[in-house]
Amino acid sequence: MNANPPSVTNGNLLIAEPFLGDSNFERSVVLVCEHSNAGTFGLVMxxxxxxxxxxxxxxxxxxxxxxxxxxxxxxxxxxxxxRPDLIDNSIRILDGLYWSGDFEQIKDAVNVGTLTERDxxxxxxYSGWDEGQLAEELSQKAWIVSRTDADFIFDTPVDAFWRGVLKRMGGQYKSIAHYPLDPRLN
Structure with a gap:
């Protein structure tokens, strides 16, 4: 294993370790929307x-x-x-995936049905980390970092998201996907 914590960029997923011990993030997957030296902003998927x-x-x-x-x-x-074609001032997270934008356009697009839960x-x-806080958590191996794409974000069922990300990563992560919520039940 690498002694240095993995680097994080916009569009990465932070996958909570199975036994993280923080009820706010138990079996959570956080999409990193903005990461800089000043801190990190993300959303639990x-x-x-x-x-x-x-x-x-x-x-x-x-x-x-x-x-x-x-x-x-x-x-x-x-x-x-x-759908950046429908929403001005969208912030690109990664190819095909955007954050924020003109909320009046969002409301209009939702109401006329051109923007649905598929998009x-x-x-x-939100989930937020101050400067250095996420790096510290990564060094403690509280999070697994993975790449993603817009299709995976929108097409993966919510109840299968945590396991789906780990299975998609393969190798040792595929076996982590099967860890029970309570290891005493294993």
């Missing part, structure tokens, strides 16, 4: 809520699911998408 976008934004009519993006500022709304995900809150 696999923590679905029981509320919908229309429950928090009155002007939205379709019932698109809401995810918990992380434990920070859960009174904020964030979104990723793969967008909405999150309350």
């Amino acid at each position: 696999n923590q679905l809520t029981d509320i919908h976008l229309s429950d928090v934004i009155e002007e939205i009519h379709p019932d698109l699911p809401l995810f918990v993006g992380g434990p920070v500022q859960q009174n904020t709304l964030h979104f990723i998408h793969r 967008a995900r909405f999150f309350i809150g």
Whole structure:
């Protein structure tokens, strides 16, 4: 094993180690939207809520699911998408995957059905790390770093996301995907 922690870039996935011990991130997969020397901003891809976008934004009519993006500022709304052709001011995360953009255009596109859950995900809150904090967690092997693509993000079922990422990585990670939630039950 390499003694240096893996490097992180925009578009990477941070996969929680099976026994991370942090209930906010148990079996979570975080998409890194922005990473710099100042810190890291990400969104949890696999923590679905029981509320919908229309429950928090009155002007939205379709019932698109809401995810918990992380434990920070859960009174904020964030979104990723793969339709920059519909949404101005989108920030490219990686090829085919974008973060944020003009929210009025988002609302209009959702309401007329040109933007669906196949092309967008909405999150309350986010995951954030201050300068050096993520590097420290990586050196403690709290996270596994992986690459991804937009199709995997949007086409993988939420309940299979954590395992799916690990299986896709292959090798030792494929076996980690089968670790039980409670090792005493093994």
